[in-house]
Amino acid sequence: MSAAAIMQTIVAPAGEAPAMVDEPVPLTVRRARKGDRRAFEQLYREHVGQVYGLCLRMTGEPAEAEDCAQEAFIQAWRKLGQFRGDAAFGTWLHRIAVNAVLARRRRAKPEDPLDERAELRAVPESASDQRDLETAIASLPEGARHVFVLHAVYGYTHDEAAGMLGIASGTSKAQLHRARTLLAERLGFAGADGKT
Amino acid sequence: MDNQEEKRARAEAELDRRIAGLARDVAPDRDLWPDIEARLDEQEHAAPSRYGWWGAAAAALAVAALLPLLLREAPDAVVPVSDDVPMATVPETTAPRAIVPEATIPVETSPGMPASGIDTSAQRLRLRNAAVTSVRPGPEYDEARAELLELLEERLEGLAPEEREIVVRNIEAIRGALEEIDTALQDNPDDPLLQELMLKTYQTELDVMARVNGLAGPARRRTDL
Numbered sequence: 001m002s003a004a005a006i007m008q009t010i011v012a013p014a015g016e017a018p019a020m021v022d023e024p025v026p027l028t029v030r031r032a033r034k035g036d037r038r039a040f041e042q043l044y045r046e047h048v049g050q051v052y053g054l055c056l057r058m059t060g061e062p063a064e065a066e067d068c069a070q071e072a073f074i075q076a077w078r079k080l081g082q083f084r085g086d087a088a089f090g091t092w093l094h095r096i097a098v099n100a101v102l103a104r105r106r107r108a109k110p111e112d113p114l115d116e117r118a119e120l121r122a123v124p125e126s127a128s129d130q131r132d133l134e135t136a137i138a139s140l141p142e143g144a145r146h147v148f149v150l151h152a153v154y155g156y157t158h159d160e161a162a163g164m165l166g167i168a169s170g171t172s173k174a175q176l177h178r179a180r181t182l183l184a185e186r187l188g189f190a191g192a193d194g195k196t
Numbered sequence: 197m198d199n200q201e202e203k204r205a206r207a208e209a210e211l212d213r214r215i216a217g218l219a220r221d222v223a224p225d226r227d228l229w230p231d232i233e234a235r236l237d238e239q240e241h242a243a244p245s246r247y248g249w250w251g252a253a254a255a256a257l258a259v260a261a262l263l264p265l266l267l268r269e270a271p272d273a274v275v276p277v278s279d280d281v282p283m284a285t286v287p288e289t290t291a292p293r294a295i296v297p298e299a300t301i302p303v304e305t306s307p308g309m310p311a312s313g314i315d316t317s318a319q320r321l322r323l324r325n326a327a328v329t330s331v332r333p334g335p336e337y338d339e340a341r342a343e344l345l346e347l348l349e350e351r352l353e354g355l356a357p358e359e360r361e362i363v364v365r366n367i368e369a370i371r372g373a374l375e376e377i378d379t380a381l382q383d384n385p386d387d388p389l390l391q392e393l394m395l396k397t398y399q400t401e402l403d404v405m406a407r408v409n410g411l412a413g414p415a416r417r418r419t420d421l
Contacts, residue, residue, distance in 0.1 A: 037233070044229055049221030056222055066224055073232050074239070075383065082384075099383070133214045152215050180211060187214075189207035 024085030033080040040080075044073055047090055050154075051097045057149040058101045060138040068104055072097035094154065098146075098164045105142070136186040140179050147172050148179035337398060344405040351409050363408050370401045 028046075031039035051072055056065035075096050083092055137145060137153075150161035151172065162172040183189075352360050377394045384390060 037236070041229060041233070044232065048228060049223055052224045052228070053220055053222030062225065066226075066228060069224065070228050070232050070235070073228070074235050077236055078239075079380075079383070082380075082387075129214055130217055130219075133218065153218055154220060184207055184211055187211070189210055 025083065026085075026089060029080065029083060029085075029089055032077070033083070040077055043076075043089070047093050048073075050090060051093055054094055054097050054149065054154060055101055057134075057137060057153060058098070058146055059104075060145070064104065068097060068100040071100040071104075075100065094156075095164055098150070101146075102165070132187060133183070136183050139186060140182055143167075144175045144179035144182065147175035148183075151176055152179075337402075340402060341405075344402060344409065347409050348405045363404075367401065367404060370397060370404065373397050374401070 025033070028039050028042050032043055048069065052065055052069045055068040055072070056062060059065050059068060072093065076093055079096070083089065137148060140148060146165055147161055147167075150156045150164060151158060156164070158169045158172040158176070162169040165172070167175075348363075352363065355363065374394065374397050377390060377397060381387065381390045381394060
């Protein structure tokens, strides 16, 4: 076998991505994976609302949420070759966004007073009831807020949310209970419990 | 249902109603795409390979497979290679057996390295070490690598300058691959594929060094001392 043939054999399949018999990856993602920047922009346009919403609710800070969302898309571009279509592209993107938020929080100083000034946080524009709820969510302690956002707002199971956050599933359930109890108190609903 | 339970159920229902009303999508105040695109441009200029660790790994594997051919086809090779000369293999006892990685053992980073030049190849190999912080094989690997490297540096002296340059560049490519995979592992430390790839690339480096040691024939014994 010639050197060129060996190179072809070795490099060509790995150059793009592992071959798959049934290609579950959407066309736009496949185009982006080949380096098509316009396709990736299309993915950005489709998903930025959810990614930014997730980051905003997890961080409670618009500027921080913008940074995290940007970082998530940049990481996504770098990792597109690793997306295998096992989950929906949006789910895969959410995981990256959660990692971006957590990484940013880890870099923040431990004595970061964010939680103490929760009432100052921005919340998404919404109707009065929703706005009250957003404000209450933003005021939750970080651990409870993260679980609540992933589980109650974005619909992830406790196992999924726990996996994303690097905590035990039981901890996720406990944090949700705590979040719902606090929200009920802060919204003036007597008796609401930590439903899982 | 007593009064307390009824009250709790109503509160739960009201909380759920409000949660259900939350929009998942929230538009940022400004379009983030221009900044994202600018950063992608910066990254691409900094790292020309858009294939990331896949490309790096492929390069490492290609090096391992092609190195004997490259050396055989090098012009004016000073070391004849016969087909009946067996390739050197990594001894069982020295192969990295790091299926269980020893994580987070920092290794020294490279000081400045000349971009080209063949007269310092042995020094380049000695100085250059992959700046890997995620998955590291155990001390057996380091020991095996040190032994092979020492032998390699001796054997390099017996190669033609062009061959020597090929070897040095390719081993550096493998070390570059290790660093690319290391970067990917920092983002996904639990990814079994990346961990396996990292260990295989360590193995590839050892294999390449062992092959070169075999291709170059017996080390020349110095008689000028």
